[in-house]
Each structure stands twice: as C-alpha cells, then as structure tokens.
Amino acid sequence: MGTVTTVIGGARSGKTAWAEREALSRHDKTGAPLIYLASGVAFDQEMKQRITRHQKDRQNQHWLTIEQPVNLTGAIAKCPVGAIVVWDCVTTWLTNELMQKTEKSRMLHDLTMFLRTVRMHADLYIISNEVLSEPVFIEGFTAAYQQLIGEVHQVLVKESNHAIEMEAGLALVRKGGAADDS
C-alpha cells in the first residue's frame, strides 16, 4: 500500500519542485521507478515553453513521462507496480476534461478510481493549483470550474495521507506530519 501526498499552492509557489524533490529522495532510498504523469498538452507556444522548463528541471534523472491529458483512469495500467508517481497537475486535467464537456460525476468518479487503485501499488504525489483565495465568479464557466476545483481539493485532502499547502516555496504541512513517514 502506497502513500498519497497532495500539494496545493499558487502559481510559481514551488509545488512541482517540492513534489519532485520528495519523489527523488524516496527514489534514492528505495530505487523505485519514477513516473511523471503529465496532464499538460502543448497546444501553444507558451505551454510548450512551460513544459520544456519542467522537462529541463527533470534532466539527468530517471523519469519516465506518461502523458494523460484526459481519461485519468487510462493512466492506471501505465503506472508500474511499486512506482513513485508525480501527477502534474489536477487543475490542468480538470480544464482538459471540461473542454471536452465531460460530466462532473464522471470526473469525480475517475479521480476516486485513480486514487484508490494507484495507491494500492504505488506512491502518489499530486500537484494542484490554489485558485480559490480570490473573488469567485458568480455564474458561467469559471464559476462552475471553481466550485469543481473546491470539491476536488476536498476529496484529495480527505483521501491523502499527507496534505501540503505551498507558500512561496515553503511546504506547510496541513495533514499527516512530515511527508516522509509512511
């Protein structure tokens, strides 16, 4: 049985770097394969640059990248037994699904299924964006998106062994003590 760690933080708060560092240090101890589960797809130049920047950060390390922009459960079989999986990131996945007009119940079902299945045989680090500390929209696409993110974050925090709030590169442990315990 693996552990699940959720990291939620603002843009450029260092959440991906933190999760990768934690995953690497676990890898150094156990030698387990490192998987980078990417939700981002390079549909424009800016996204390409963002992806390149993150790829550069992972250079010279033994990461295997799985690209899974939608249909999260499709990633389950691709995560090897005993792996350390870093999923980057929840908000991008949600956006991709919403663009495809996926039903909300389907997304929540896929997420729960993914969490409960992968944790049976792997360690999971889940990265998500903090987007709810500002005025929320009252109606329309963004309002629905914000509400969905709130619900998804509550599910993630509930299901996780560890929950971290990232502030300016500092990991504030909200649940589960030091992220290294299992």
Add this chain to the structure above:
Amino acid sequence: MHFIIGGAFNGKRKWVEEELKPSSRVEISKPGQPVPEEADTILFTRLEEWILLQYGQDEDDLVLKWKQEIKRLLEWENVAAVRRVIIIGTDQSKGIVPLEKEQRFTRDVLGWCHQHTASKADRVTRIWYGLSEELKTKEDLK
C-alpha cells in the same frame, strides 16, 4: 463569537454543520437583520454579497457599520450562555487585484471587516479544503 475563515468552496459550511452542530440557528446576511426570539445561534454568512450591494458608499462608513454589527451580535450573545454567534467569512484576499472597480471595493472592505471580526472573536478557525486550523482560541486571550 466564532469566526470561520477560508477560501470559497473549501468546505467551511460543511465544517460548521459537522463540527459545531448549531441547533436552533438563524442565518443572516445583512447587518441589523432581526433575529427571532427562539434562536440560540446566529450564523452570519455572505458578507461579501452585502458589501458588493453597497458599492458607491464610503468604505470607512461601511467598515464602521460592520463594527456596529459586531457590537450588536456580541451584545446578543452575552444575554444568555447558550447563545452563540458564528460568522463565516470567504477570503478573497490572495489573488490578483480584480479588474472591476466593484470587486476591488468589495475585496478591500471585506478584508478590513474580516480583520475586525478576527480581533473581536474569541475563536478563529481557518478551513482549508475541509481541514481546520485554530488561529485563535480562548486560551490565547488570557
């Protein structure tokens, strides 16, 4: 008085219902709103909506109105030991400065109101995606 603070859709109300189990509560969302005799808990919510409706008024006057409301609520609470005031505040303070003037106005006034509420409350709890963190308890006041 117990102040609950956290971002939108973070599970604040759910936490209040599950952890505080308010019994015969009345929910109000406007300063000065009358409270029925039989209620023993006042739940104040959606302050930001009231502030937005006051757009155009003087900001300091509004904060003053809120301070008077806090005074009224505390006086009501002090009448009987069973009485309780719970205020749920939706934090809007950490994002990009909104483009719309009305939103900036609301965000500013709300922030000042929240500061005052926290200073007067004897318990302040922050909710982060269902998890609670005590920011201030009665022990801190001693």
